[in-house]
Amino acid sequence: MPTSTAALLLYAVSLALYLWLLYTNRSWMGFGASALLAGGLLLHYFSLMERARALDSVPYQDLPGSLSLFAWLLALTYLGLEVFHRQRSVGAFVVPVVFVLALFSTLFAPQQPPAPPETHSTLFALHVTLNILAYSSFAIAFVLSVIFLLQNRMLRGRAPGRTFWRFPALELLERMSRSSVAVGLLALLAGIGLGLVVSRDVRGQLWSNDPKEIVSVVILLGYAAYLWLGRTTTWRGARASWLCVINFVVVLFSLTIVNLYWSKFHRYF
Amino acid sequence: MRILVMGINHRTAPVELRERVAFDPEQARRAAAELTRPTHQDRPLLREAAVLSTCNRSELYAVPDPDATETVPALRDYFAAFHGLSPVALASSLYVHEDADAVRHLFRVAAGLDSMLLGEAEILGQVRTAYQRAFANGTTGPVLNRMFQGALEAGRRVRSQTGLGAGPMSVAFAAVKLAEQIFGRLRECTALIVGAGTVGEQLVEHLRNRKIRNLLVANRSWERACALAARFHGEAVRWDELSQIWSRPDIVVTSLAVREPWLTRAELETAMAARGNRPLFVIDLGVPRNVEAEVGTLYNVYLYNLDSLAEIVKQNRRARQQEIPRAEQIVEEHVARFEAWRAAAEMVELLRSLRHQGTAPDAAALDQRLERMHDLSPQERRDLRGIAEELLALARLEPEAQLRHMPALRERVRRMDRVRDLLGITKGTV
Numbered sequence: 001m002p003t004s005t006a007a008l009l010l011y012a013v014s015l016a017l018y019l020w021l022l023y024t025n026r027s028w029m030g031f032g033a034s035a036l037l038a039g040g041l042l043l044h045y046f047s048l049m050e051r052a053r054a055l056d057s058v059p060y061q062d063l064p065g066s067l068s069l070f071a072w073l074l075a076l077t078y079l080g081l082e083v084f085h086r087q088r089s090v091g092a093f094v095v096p097v098v099f100v101l102a103l104f105s106t107l108f109a110p111q112q113p114p115a116p117p118e119t120h121s122t123l124f125a126l127h128v129t130l131n132i133l134a135y136s137s138f139a140i141a142f143v144l145s146v147i148f149l150l151q152n153r154m155l156r157g158r159a160p161g162r163t164f165w166r167f168p169a170l171e172l173l174e175r176m177s178r179s180s181v182a183v184g185l186l187a188l189l190a191g192i193g194l195g196l197v198v199s200r201d202v203r204g205q206l207w208s209n210d211p212k213e214i215v216s217v218v219i220l221l222g223y224a225a226y227l228w229l230g231r232t233t234t235w236r237g238a239r240a241s242w243l244c245v246i247n248f249v250v251v252l253f254s255l256t257i258v259n260l261y262w263s264k265f266h267r268y269f
Numbered sequence: 270m271r272i273l274v275m276g277i278n279h280r281t282a283p284v285e286l287r288e289r290v291a292f293d294p295e296q297a298r299r300a301a302a303e304l305t306r307p308t309h310q311d312r313p314l315l316r317e318a319a320v321l322s323t324c325n326r327s328e329l330y331a332v333p334d335p336d337a338t339e340t341v342p343a344l345r346d347y348f349a350a351f352h353g354l355s356p357v358a359l360a361s362s363l364y365v366h367e368d369a370d371a372v373r374h375l376f377r378v379a380a381g382l383d384s385m386l387l388g389e390a391e392i393l394g395q396v397r398t399a400y401q402r403a404f405a406n407g408t409t410g411p412v413l414n415r416m417f418q419g420a421l422e423a424g425r426r427v428r429s430q431t432g433l434g435a436g437p438m439s440v441a442f443a444a445v446k447l448a449e450q451i452f453g454r455l456r457e458c459t460a461l462i463v464g465a466g467t468v469g470e471q472l473v474e475h476l477r478n479r480k481i482r483n484l485l486v487a488n489r490s491w492e493r494a495c496a497l498a499a500r501f502h503g504e505a506v507r508w509d510e511l512s513q514i515w516s517r518p519d520i521v522v523t524s525l526a527v528r529e530p531w532l533t534r535a536e537l538e539t540a541m542a543a544r545g546n547r548p549l550f551v552i553d554l555g556v557p558r559n560v561e562a563e564v565g566t567l568y569n570v571y572l573y574n575l576d577s578l579a580e581i582v583k584q585n586r587r588a589r590q591q592e593i594p595r596a597e598q599i600v601e602e603h604v605a606r607f608e609a610w611r612a613a614a615e616m617v618e619l620l621r622s623l624r625h626q627g628t629a630p631d632a633a634a635l636d637q638r639l640e641r642m643h644d645l646s647p648q649e650r651r652d653l654r655g656i657a658e659e660l661l662a663l664a665r666l667e668p669e670a671q672l673r674h675m676p677a678l679r680e681r682v683r684r685m686d687r688v689r690d691l692l693g694i695t696k697g698t699v
């Protein structure tokens with residue numbers, strides 16, 4: 001069985017356990033879900049390494065490759081967050097995204113590896129990886145913010161549903177979202193910095209007014225505003241969560257419209 | 270191998286009577302030991318016994334000795350005498366369930382299906398404690414061990430696989446659970462208690478159990494505030510200084526007897542700005558309401574009054590009711606599993622008896638005995654004879670282990686006493 005399929009299987013079982021955990025709240029099930037996710041991550045890593053060796057670069061040039069890397073970093077960030085905050089109920093919402101992305105990248109993996117990219121340097125590989133890590137962290141913060149808004153809506157409407165009691169507290173959701181954004185922000189900052197260095201080395205200029213560069217800075221400022229406003233001002237709570245959701249819409253815009261139609265130097269990340 | 274349960278519960282007896290027939294742990298041990306101890310006739314009344322006593326029920330689970338006759342009246346007398354009551358006083362409240370009904374009763378109890386508060390969590394622990402006590406006391410045997418373990422398993426499954434225990438079922442508990450959904454752990458929170466009613470006091474108790482960091486207590490009367498603060502182990506706050514402490518509480522519980530709301534939107538709006546819009550959970554337990562309804566529209570203020578809390582409790586109760594069929598299904602699965610084990614155990618016992626007696630009746634003797642069973646129909650006679658012949662063949666040929674895998678025959682051997690009579694086996698041979 002190919003490593004990517006085995007990883008996919010582990011993700012699937014882990015997802016089933018996370019969903020079941022939401023329903024039954026049994027600790028051994030949560031432990032099993034995390035362990036299987038970790039197993040899936042390990043196998044996924046080997047599968048990514050195979051792909052990277054064939055390309056002699058980080059897999060970013062084709063959509064399945066970059067989505068696979070995105071799924072892996074999403075799972076990695078989520079697992080780190082889960083261990084740090086000791087909270088597993090969000091897994092039922094994050095692991096489905098990991099699974100779907102991993103499934104897509106496995107199903108549509110090209111038979112022949114795409115042409116090797118022009119740039120092979122370690123700095124470039126780090127630039128790609130850090131940016132995708134940032135996007136995966138923002139994706140988790142987005143999921144957490146959506147859960148926050150739903151929970152908050154139920155609380156204010158004085159109509160908590162049956163699953164309401166299974167979710168983490170608002171305060172914890174906010175804290176987890178902030179941790180995730182903090183990781184993403186640092187990764188994006190470093191990623192942009194490395195991108196500028198690579199640009200200088202390859203094109204001879206630090207800043208080339210590429211739409212991707214401009215949108216990335218907008219994203220950076222948007223999330224920095226989220227962290228600052230959500231901690232110190234009257235924006236804390238639902239307003240900060242809305243800001244986080246809007247920021248992620250900009251991220252999606254950057255990953256789709258900007259990458260596919262506007263940017264000259266970025267394609268799938 | 271009979272099983273019976275005898276007892277009273279919240280459905281059959283008022284609290285005054287339940288209090289009188291409650292067993293404390295020592296009494297539970299003593300009663301089970303006395304009933305399983307050989308009497309002057311050298312046979313105990315019960316082979317196995319366990320007592321389950323909670324604030325809502327006092328029950329005796331028993332496996333009577335096969336030779337004992339009139340077990341139920343004897344137990345009824347013992348039950349009454351143990352608590353210094355006349356059997357007549359208990360007669361209308363005492364229930365008795367036998368065999369599969371007794372098994373089903375215990376399994377339903379463990380699952381919380383027979384509780385006053387449907388799906389309550391405590392009962393499973395109480396059943397476990399009662400079983401562990403009887404086991405340590407040496408009054409349980411293979412039947413009750415298996416039955417209690419089955420009940421605990423059924424209870425655990427019902428709790429984990431259905432929503433029977435989900436959602437708070439009291440106003441005070443609902444309020445505390447909501448607070449936890451907002452703030453997470455309450456250890457870092459501060460609550461302001463204004464006035465105190467019955468529900469308010471229950472709520473304070475829940476908050477204290479969750480080790481809330483600070484309790485501030487305010488009242489219009491300073492003396493009353495001090496008295497309440499002393500009772501709740503909190504800090505008294507003067508009424509006229511209330512506006513200065515709004516930055517401190519995360520939770521406000523108010524239950525003052527006032528005609529007009531004392532907490533208005535305008536006042537809290539200023540307070541929220543001063544506290545940097547940190548979330549505030551306001552629980553209004555007062556009737557008439559203590560807090561203006563518009564307070565609930567303020568950003569990051571979560572306002573719940575008695576009606577909204579009662580509605581949550583009502584919804585949870587309804588949700589739990591909807592889970593009853595699923596819970597009953599799980600209980601039935603476990604009852605069927607236990608009954609299959611019991612039937613197999615009875616068959617093994619029967620075959621041992623046959624072997625023990627050495628001689629088996631021949632065909633003519635079987636016919637003679639069947640003739641004496643006047644209440645049987647011709648079809649029943651044929652069935653019974655078939656079963657007897659099969660059992661005799663098994664007793665001669667088959668190893669016992671194989672019997673456990675013969676569900677069809679086990680199903681057919683329902684009337685063990687009849688089969689025993691037919692094969693001429695005396696009870697308690699083994």
